[in-house]
Amino acid sequence: MKDLKQLVRENIWTLKPYTSARDEYQGRDAHVFLDANENPYNNPINRYPDPLQRDLKQSIAAIKGVPAANIFLGNGSDEPIDLLYRIFCNPGIDNVVAIEPTYGMYGVCADINNVEYRRVLLDETFQPDAGKLLAAIDNHTKLLFFCSPNNPSGNNIDREVIEKVLDSFDGIVIVDEAYIDFAGVPSFLEQLSLRPNLVVLQTFSKAWGMAGIRLGMAFASQEIITIMNKVKYPYNINLLTQQRAMDELMHYERIEEWVKAILSERARVMEEFAKLECTVKIYKSDANFFLVRVKDALATYSYLVDKGIIVRNRSKVALCGNSLRITVGTVEENNALLDALKQKI
Ligand SMILES: *Cc1c(COP(=O)(O)O)cnc(C)c1O
Secondary structure (H helix, E strand, C coil), X not given: CCCHHHHCCHHHHCCCCCCCHHHHCCCCCCCCCCCCCCCCCCCCCCCCCCCCCHHHHHHHHHHHXXXXXXXXXXXXXXHHHHHHHHHHCCCCCCEEEEEECXXXXXXXXXXXXXXXEEEEECCCCCCCCXXXXXXXXXXXXXXXXXXXXXXXXXXXXXXXXXXXXXXXCCCEEEEECCCHHHXXXXXXHHHHHHCCCEEEEEECCCCCCXXXXXXXXXXXXXXXXXXXXXXXXXXXXXXXXXXXXXXXXXXXXXXXHHHHHHHHXXXXXXXXXXXXXXXXXXXCCCCCEEEEEECCHHHHHHHHHHCCCCCEEXXXXXXXCCEEEEECCCHHHHHHHHHHHHXXX
16 A cells, blocks of 8 residues: 555645534533533533544444444445545546446545546446456556445455455555445455555444434544544534434344344345246345346336335446346335236236
């Protein structure tokens, strides 16, 4: 990896961050807070939240087995994705490389930040080629995005390819593990302490059942996390989100039950899809959704909309012609989908 100083934009490297009242005073035993111009009434939401979410990070550190100093929390994973562009990529000069097809936000954040986005097409089984990825890199490539399990294809990306790129690329490699709880393979978090150029993204939006509170995680070296904290909005995670996440983490064993139920339903729904008249091909899934190629995706999509059932039509995405992305729901929801499709002529 290049020196971090060489990779980070100069204006960010030299940035003197905003210091909030709650940054300056971090002790806990004070009981009179006259430092932040808050309204003294309407406890407890009258107070600014902890800008570095220390309690919440302690809980996450214990669950994930990663020190709190290596954790960044964002307003969904979308916040760390955007922050990485703003920290590393000089607009109009630097570029990033990503597998294609994949999660759309990497490309949108590139456009917003005026950063060239280089798409390297996966093969027919939705696997990347390390040689092709490395060939797309040049001196101005700062970030390289993997998403595993990948969205919208649903499959785990070959571990050897990710490791080869981590070994060979001298910029930052991001592995988005939004669906890792369903994947049945180890997380790249295991390699965090050995690899200074690795950033792992995870989220509370999928297996953890908290999409509504907007909470995403980035795991990286302490040096990278420190820079992310410098650039983020001072109070990026609101008090209600921090409190609710803490409450939910108290009984996080529940997610094991949810994941088990979802995986068993995924197997059943995929089996049923294989028997459907409209199905052309079902792709292997390591996530809580699967991709299916059908005879006429728009017709099937519209038919389902009429029945009040919404799936995702991914037909315009590379390698996904006539393909629908189906999230695995409850038994009742899945039955509603299957019953509707069985009735379709
Ligand atoms: C859903 C998803 C996310 C989660 O985004 P949040 O902003 O945390 O809700 C991140 N990456 C991928 C690939 C996803 O599919």
